[in-house]
Amino acid sequence: MKNMTLAYVAQVVDGQLIIPEGKEALKDKEIQGAVNDNRKIEKDFLFIPMVGARVDGHDFIEDAFSKGALASLSERRLNNPSGPYIIVEDTKIALKQIATAYRMQLKIPVIGVIGSVGKTSTKEMITSVLETKYKVIKTEGNFNNEIGLPLTICRIKPEHQVAVVEMGISDFGEMHRLGDIAKPDYVVMTNIGQCHLEFLKDRDGILRAKTEVFEHMPSNGVVILNGDDDKLIGAETFGQKKIFYGLNGQEISATDVEADGITGTKAVVTIGSDSFEVIIPLPGTHNVMNGLAAAAVGRELGLSVSDIKRGLENAGTIAGRNNIIKVREVTIIDDCYNANPVSMKASIQVLGKASGRTIAVLGDMGELGSDERKLHYEIGQSLEENHIGYVFTVGELSEEINKSLSQKNSSCMAHHYKTVEGMLEDLIPIIRSGDTILVKASHFMNFSTVVEAIKNKVG
Incomplete structure (x- = not known):
């Protein structure tokens, strides 16, 4: 340093x-x-x-x-x-002071990735694109808080040319503190969804809290926004340039989006006057959106269209984040690191594209505030619309998912349990060749044990 x-x-x-x-x-x-x-x-x-x-x-x-x-x-x-x-x-405060001082002397561009859903996946995709030209350092996992962010800044070495840092919050004022440390030159905002409502109350509150970062950007900074998000389309910056991406004719856009099974997604990406076909090796339209954000960053940092295409096609995922695991003839969608209504519905849509039997193993979503039961109840409609065959829910709040399906007389075979152990006793025996199983819940539910139990049974 x-x-x-x-x-x-x-x-x-x-x-x-x-x-x-x-x-x-x-x-x-x-x-x-x-x-x-x-x-x-x-x-x-x-x-x-x-x-x-x-x-x-x-x-x-x-x-x-x-x-x-x-x-x-x-x-x-x-x-x-x-x-x-x-x-x-206080050593925690001292860490932030050290990172802030070190950041002040760094000359490399810092890209901050912010949003309610998809931060980690977008960070990974941005990194994949930028690595076609630059030596990139990124946030490890989702170390995106007031300890993880300064630790990432302190990992920057002379050989690094770009830093991609994830910035996560749950209350007002936190983004001011993170922004003061990172001072990002570029900010990517993925969306304003329904999460951390316990403190931020509603989507307008989430928008206010996340856009605190703009005050810590240079005046010539660039803000890259999801133009399909009704809150972000009108977001006010502090004079920084705004670039919009999305599926509705923005400057960075995608058309002809089509599932390539559950392992990838096809699309035609348009960047200004250039268009190209791409197969992103990750499932779901939401990953096309993440790819568009990465394409926008790539263009701003001088990458060619061919570099951007190559970076998108080499994108990967990490454990617990829409990670596709093949064990013999069973497919597991490991998405158990975190959950909120938007990401839950997106994962269910991915599951719905699978051939063979579909099984959703779902747990509670945290930090949803006073509407938490209603937001769980609404997941039932997504399961029904995507024709999921079997649904296994665990947790007090997830019982609302089961209740929703029961009251709709759904064709989904739904079962609810108080404990993971009780659920596994019924789930494990019914798994058979050709099944695709989604495992998703907030991190505190510890659903990684479910993924391991399925892998051990099948393997």
């Missing part, structure tokens, strides 16, 4: 640098990165211990030194440490 010497880091965090006798010269040595996990320490990294509910990172400071850490932060005075440390009041 260029210019980030121990002396300067101590100044940035308003901390006290303590160096063991005889090692005073280390104050002018630059840290090479910063992590809060001692298992990820590399030579000359700064270790940032954090106090959690069950683990105190300070207990691993000596282990970090043994693995090559140059120094550590600490919220308390240490007894004969092996290396230098900086005493601060």
Whole structure:
């Protein structure tokens, strides 16, 4: 991390640098990165211990030194440490201060990916496109909060040419803090959907909270917006250039969208005066939208049409995010990392494209506020419209899905359970060759265990 010497880091965090006798010269040595996990320490990294509910990172400071850490932060005075440390009041705040200071001296473009649904998938697709020309660093997984974002900034090295960072919030003011750290040159907004309603109340509240980021962009920054979203089409920026993408004739658009089974999607993409056919190796129209956002970013950063096409066709996914798993003759759609009404309906549409029997294993969606039961109930209509054969629901709120199907006299074979274990006892025996099984719920439902149970049974 260029210019980030121990002396300067101590100044940035308003901390006290303590160096063991005889090692005073280390104050002018630059840290090479910063992590809060001692298992990820590399030579000359700064270790940032954090106090959690069950683990105190300070207990691993000596282990970090043994693995090559140059120094550590600490919220308390240490007894004969092996290396230098900086005493601060709060290591979490100090991490943000370090990342903010480091970002100020970076010259590479930073792309912030924001939205209610599809941030992680869009980030992955943008990265796939940009990697056809640039050395790209991206957010790992969905480390998109006030700890994950600064850790990503601290991973930027001299060889990186572009940074793609995911920025996630659940309340007002959070995007101001994230924006102040990242100061994105480009912002992609995927949509304004029904999530985090517990604090943001409605879609207008979500829009206000997410657009806080515009205040932290340069005046010559570029905002790339989903033009099919009724809230984003009229979004006001702080003078930054706006580019719209979508399926309704925007400058970056797609036509002739067609499912290529459940493993991909065909489309004709138009970028200004150029058009090309593409097969995105991910299912669903929503992934075409993600691809259009990536195409818009690619164009702004000088990529050719052929580079953009190649990047879209090489796009991949990550575990828990519409990840297609083939085990013998059974297909599992692993989409169990998170869920909200928009992403739930999109995944059900993907399942509906499958040949053979279709099975939806669905759990509760979190942070939906006072309308949470109604929003679960409405999922039943999507299951019916997509002719899903079997539905297995788990959780208090997901019982509303089952109730909806029952009251509609649906042709879906619906079953509800209080526990995952009880559901698996009935699900596992009925799985047979040719089935396609969607597994989706919010992360707290721990539905990754469902995916593993199905894989173990079939394999």
